[in-house]
Every structure is written in C-alpha cells, then in structure tokens.
Amino acid sequence: MSPAAGTWPARLRRLAGRRPLMLFFGLALAWSWGWWLAMLAAGLRVAPGLSASHLPGLLGPGVAALLVTAWADGWRGLGALARACLDPRGIPGIAWAVALAPLAIAVAVALVAGEASGPPPPGAWLALPGVPQEAPPAAAFLLILLAIGFGEEVGWRAFAFARLEARGRLEAAAVVGLLWMLWHLPLFFLNAGMAAMVGPMLAGWAVSILAGSILLGWLWLAAGARLWPVALFHALFDMATASAAATPPVASLASLPVIVGAVRIAQLWRRQQAPRLPPTNEGNRARGLHPEGEGER
Numbered sequence: 001m002s003p004a005a006g007t008w009p010a011r012l013r014r015l016a017g018r019r020p021l022m023l024f025f026g027l028a029l030a031w032s033w034g035w036w037l038a039m040l041a042a043g044l045r046v047a048p049g050l051s052a053s054h055l056p057g058l059l060g061p062g063v064a065a066l067l068v069t070a071w072a073d074g075w076r077g078l079g080a081l082a083r084a085c086l087d088p089r090g091i092p093g094i095a096w097a098v099a100l101a102p103l104a105i106a107v108a109v110a111l112v113a114g115e116a117s118g119p120p121p122p123g124a125w126l127a128l129p130g131v132p133q134e135a136p137p138a139a140a141f142l143l144i145l146l147a148i149g150f151g152e153e154v155g156w157r158a159f160a161f162a163r164l165e166a167r168g169r170l171e172a173a174a175v176v177g178l179l180w181m182l183w184h185l186p187l188f189f190l191n192a193g194m195a196a197m198v199g200p201m202l203a204g205w206a207v208s209i210l211a212g213s214i215l216l217g218w219l220w221l222a223a224g225a226r227l228w229p230v231a232l233f234h235a236l237f238d239m240a241t242a243s244a245a246a247t248p249p250v251a252s253l254a255s256l257p258v259i260v261g262a263v264r265i266a267q268l269w270r271r272q273q274a275p276r277l278p279p280t281n282e283g284n285r286a287r288g289l290h291p292e293g294e295g296e297r
Helices: 008-018 020-041 055-086 091-113 120-127 137-167 169-183 201-222 226-242 248-273 283-286
Strands: none
Touching: 008 020, 008 055, 008 226, 020 055, 020 137, 020 169, 055 137, 055 226, 091 120, 091 201, 091 226, 091 248, 120 137, 120 226, 137 201, 137 226, 169 201, 169 248, 201 226, 201 248, 226 248
C-alpha cells in the first residue's frame, strides 16, 4: 500500500523525486552536524589520544544517500546503488593504482624525511583522530575505510556527483566540493587538527577540498562508476595527511599530486565540454568544400 498523499512518508517521497540533492544535503547535515554539535555541547573535543570520536558523524552523507535513494527510486534504486558501492568487478587496474597512491607517496616521503630519526612506526598511519588507540590494526583500518571512505563517498560521489554529472563534470565536482566544505564546518571547532588550520592555512584547505572533489569525481568515472577505489583513496589520503605519521612535509607532498592532478583533469574536462564551432568558409575551401549557397567557380 502506498502512503496517503498528505502523510510525511508521501511528502518525503515527493521531495526525494523532485529535489533529491536538496533533501540529500539536508539529511547529511542533520545527521553529521547533529552528532558533532551534540559533542560540542557536551564539551567534547577530538584529538589523538582522546577517547571522543567524531567518526559516526562521517556516516551522514552515506546514510542520506541511502534514504533519498530509497524514497525516490525504491528497491531498484537501492540495488543499483549497492552494486555501484560494493561490486569490485570490472574496475580497471589504473583506478586501483591511483587509489593506492596516497599512502605509497606518503610512506616514500616519510622514509626519506625520517633518515635521521627513523620512519614512523606502521601503527602511526592508523592513529587518526577519533580512531580508538586500543583497536587492533585491522580493526582500525576497517573503521577508517568504512567511516571515512564509504561513509562519505557513498554520498558525495556515488549519489551527488553521479546525479550532477549530466550537467557537466567540472560543474558537478565544483558543486559537490562546495557542499563538502560547508559540511565540514563544525569540525573546525571539534577536531583539534582542523582547528589548527583556521587562518592562512584555511585557503589551502579549501583548494585541497575542491581539488579532491575533482580527482575523486574522475576516479569514480575511471573505475566505471564503482566506489571501491574512491573510498580506498579517501581513507588512505586521510591516513597520509591527518594521522600521527603525517608530518608537515609528508602531508604537503602527499597533497601536491592531488592538486596537480585536479588541474590537469579540469583542463581535460573543459576541453571535452567545449562546443565545437562549425567549420569556417576558409576551412571548407581548404578541404575542397564549399559553403552553402556558393557554387564552384
């Protein structure tokens, strides 16, 4: 039985069908900001060594994507979203290689930079804010992959970018990047690492978010609209730039390829979207053709 037209389920279904992205972002904020603002109200902060965790709030985009998909497209839509997020078959090798690149670059830099003091211990890469210190390495990595990788990327890439792509890939990445920035806002008060970026470093963070949105949008497409490489890249990138092992040189050099790659991808997308101008009369004559209305002389 379908719900009556005036009930809340019916209204949500209509809104999900007409304004899916608006509803998605509202629900993502409600879940994530609700968790983080409640922590702030309780006087809690997130930093390495503290027991408080903001990770449940990171699930907001993923939960919102699932709810809106269920309301708008039903079980068929949920099945398609599940296949895109969980099915690893047919993903090209280049997508897996790019997904593994952040941690590979960070470890290489750490080995070079740590010649005097020694490289960071393996567990330092898993020491992210919000991750329990007592968690076994496998459990810590799984938590990072689920909360940071899939929790965010089911929403930002598999839902939002995928629905906006038809308007233009660069525009879609920019819109998702701006929403992504706004979604992070409470973390600048909650997360000690992000609070330290308030000031001149904030501009660099904003650039990195936009660059990440472009690169992850490209990776989603390169993977054949499959999420595994995207989620893996996001999780490993945070390990490379926000863990206890991520010294400033390591974090900066791990971020640089993302920005450079995003610039190159943006140029490629702009060329692909540029309209092709009709051939000129001069070009027609050079190819032995004649514009309409002109006969051979």
